[in-house]
Amino acid sequence: MAIQSGATAEDAVLVVEHLTVLYQQTFALDNISFAIPAGERVAVVGPNGAGKSTLFKVIAGLIKPNRGTVRACGHLHERCAKVAYVPQRAQINWAFPVTVRDVVLMGRVGHVGLLRWYRRRDHELVQTCLEMVRMTDLADRQIGELSGGQQQRVFIARALAQEAQILLMDEPVTGLDLRSQEEVLHIIDDIHQHGVTILVATHNLNEAADAEHYERVMLLNRRLVGIGSAREVMTGENLAAAYGTHLHRIETDQGVLLLHDRH
Amino acid sequence: MELLNSLMEPLQFPFIVRGLIAAMLVGVVCSVVGTFVVLRGMSFLGFALSHAILPGVAIGFLQSDGDSDVIFWWGLGAAILTSLGIGMVSRRTNLSEDTAIGIVFAGMFALGIAIISTIRTFASDLVHVLFGNVLGVSNGDLWRIALFGVLVLLIVFALYKELVVLAFDEVHATTLRLPVTFLSYLLLVLVAVVIMVAMQTVGVALMLAMLTTPPATALLLTRRLPVVMALAAGIGAFSGFAGLYLSYYISVASGAAIVLMCTALFGLTFLIAPRRGWLWQFWTRSDAARLAVQNQGAAKEGK
Numbered sequence: 001m002a003i004q005s006g007a008t009a010e011d012a013v014l015v016v017e018h019l020t021v022l023y024q025q026t027f028a029l030d031n032i033s034f035a036i037p038a039g040e041r042v043a044v045v046g047p048n049g050a051g052k053s054t055l056f057k058v059i060a061g062l063i064k065p066n067r068g069t070v071r072a073c074g075h076l077h078e079r080c081a082k083v084a085y086v087p088q089r090a091q092i093n094w095a096f097p098v099t100v101r102d103v104v105l106m107g108r109v110g111h112v113g114l115l116r117w118y119r120r121r122d123h124e125l126v127q128t129c130l131e132m133v134r135m136t137d138l139a140d141r142q143i144g145e146l147s148g149g150q151q152q153r154v155f156i157a158r159a160l161a162q163e164a165q166i167l168l169m170d171e172p173v174t175g176l177d178l179r180s181q182e183e184v185l186h187i188i189d190d191i192h193q194h195g196v197t198i199l200v201a202t203h204n205l206n207e208a209a210d211a212e213h214y215e216r217v218m219l220l221n222r223r224l225v226g227i228g229s230a231r232e233v234m235t236g237e238n239l240a241a242a243y244g245t246h247l248h249r250i251e252t253d254q255g256v257l258l259l260h261d262r263h
Numbered sequence: 264m265e266l267l268n269s270l271m272e273p274l275q276f277p278f279i280v281r282g283l284i285a286a287m288l289v290g291v292v293c294s295v296v297g298t299f300v301v302l303r304g305m306s307f308l309g310f311a312l313s314h315a316i317l318p319g320v321a322i323g324f325l326q327s328d329g330d331s332d333v334i335f336w337w338g339l340g341a342a343i344l345t346s347l348g349i350g351m352v353s354r355r356t357n358l359s360e361d362t363a364i365g366i367v368f369a370g371m372f373a374l375g376i377a378i379i380s381t382i383r384t385f386a387s388d389l390v391h392v393l394f395g396n397v398l399g400v401s402n403g404d405l406w407r408i409a410l411f412g413v414l415v416l417l418i419v420f421a422l423y424k425e426l427v428v429l430a431f432d433e434v435h436a437t438t439l440r441l442p443v444t445f446l447s448y449l450l451l452v453l454v455a456v457v458i459m460v461a462m463q464t465v466g467v468a469l470m471l472a473m474l475t476t477p478p479a480t481a482l483l484l485t486r487r488l489p490v491v492m493a494l495a496a497g498i499g500a501f502s503g504f505a506g507l508y509l510s511y512y513i514s515v516a517s518g519a520a521i522v523l524m525c526t527a528l529f530g531l532t533f534l535i536a537p538r539r540g541w542l543w544q545f546w547t548r549s550d551a552a553r554l555a556v557q558n559q560g561a562a563k564e565g566k
Contacts, residue, residue, distance in 0.1 A: 060434075060437075060438045061437060061438060061440075062434060062437055062438070083438060084438060085434060085435070085438050087432070087434055087435075091432075091434070092431075092432065093302075093431070096302060096430075096431050097302075097482060097485065097486045097487055097488045097490075097491050098427075098431060098486075098487075098488055099486075099487070102488070103431070106424075106427070106428050106431065106432075106435065107439075109424050109425060109428050109439055109441065110439035110440060110441065112424070114422070114425065115421055115422075117424075118424075142486040144486075158435070162438075162439070
C-alpha cells in the first residue's frame, strides 16, 4: 500500500506517490509515498544527504522528479501557489534594498496578477500577517538590519501573505540562539492554529520527537524509513536504519533522549 | 552670469544639443535597467553582452555603409543570440555560467574584430564603436533612442513587482508560479536593447559603467528600491549632461568624460555617504574609540 499511517487520499492535503529523484545516477529520493492530512505539523528528519531539502524542492515545484507525482490540495499542477517554501537563511541576499513590509508584500504578487498593482486588500492582509509574526514594529526596517529569528519570521509572514495551505520550512531554527528558536517555534504553532499544514526539516531529533510541536514525524534516508507519531517512528530499529550506528537512544525517567556522535 | 554663459555657449550647436539629450536619456534608461543588473549580480553578463554586439554592428555596418538603424537591429540580434548561446552552453554542459559567458563573449568579440578588420576605414570605425560618438547623433538616432528608451522603461514599470521578486528570490518567484524563464530572458533582452541604445553614446568598452556605476552609487545612499532607481536615473542623467560639458571645455572624448563623471560621483559617495561612507565610518569609529578610552579612564579614576 502506497499510502501509510492512516491518512487516506481524500482528507490529505498533500499526497506524494512513488517519488524518485536522481542526481547524476544516484538516488536522492527513492520511491517515496506518503499522505499528510490537512492542518498537521510534520517534522522531517534524517541524516545529512537524506534528501530532506530535495523532497521540499520537489513539493514546492522547484525540481521535477524523475518518477512519481506530488498532489497539493488535490491538484497536480496548481496554478495559484498554495505551497510556500521558506528557504535556508544563507540563500538570501540580505543587502537587497527592501524593507520587511516589501518582502511580505511579495507574497501577494501571484494573487495580484500581471500588469496590476497591489490594492488596499493586499496591504491590509500584509499588515495582518506582520501582526501574526509580531513584526509590525520593524515593518519599515531594511531586511539586513534584523536578527536571525526576525528574518525567519519575515519569511513566515511572506508565506502567510501568499495564503499558502502548505508551508515547507528548511531548517528554520538552525543557527539561531535559543530564545529566537523558541520564538520561531511558537509562531509555527500559532499559524498551525489557522489550519496551515506545516512541514519542518530539522536535524534536531529531540525537537522532532516533541509531540507538543509535531503531530507526525517523517524519518527519511533517501527512502522513507517511517512516518507516524514519534513513538511509532522513532524506534531503535528505524533510527538504526536511517542513521546507522552513529545514533544513541538513551531511555531516561523523563522520556527518550537521542544523541548523535556525528553531524 | 558667467556660469550661465558657459552653460549656454555650447547650446548654440545643434549637434551638442542632440548629444546632451541623447546622453541624458541613455543615463536614465541604463540606470533603471542597470539596477536589476546590479541586484541580480549580472554585471559580468552585462559586460559580455555589450562586447558581443560587435559582430552584429560590424555586419550591419558593412551591409548598409554605416546606416545606424540597420546597425541597431544587427547589434540587437547579436546580443540576443549571445544571451541564448550562454544559456545553452551553461545548461547543456557542466561548465559554470561565468565560464560559459567568457567563452561565448570572447568568441563573438573576436568575430567582430575580424569582420571590422576587413573594412578599409578600420581604425576610425572601431574607435567609434568602442568608445562611442555622442556628438554624431542624428535626429533619426535621437528618435530611436527616445522610442526604445521609453519602451524599455514602460516594460520595466509594467512588470516591476515581478522583476523585483525575481531579483530578490528566484526560488520564491518559482513557487509563486511566475513565468520565471520568460522574465529572465526578458530582462536579458531589455539589457540588450539598452546596450544598443547606449552604444552611440558611450560605446562598447565603457558600457558597463553606465549600467552599474549609477545604481551602485545609489545603493550606497538608500535602502529603498524605488529610491535607488530614481537616484540612479538622476545620477545617470546628470553624468551624461555634465560629462558632455566637461568634454566640450577640456576637449576629452565624450564617452570617457560621461563615464568619468559617474565614477567621480561614486567615489564622492563612497567617501562621504551618511552612515555607509568611508569617512563617516572612519569618524564614528574613532569617536567610539575615543569614547571607549574616556570611559576606561573614568572607570579607573572611579576606582
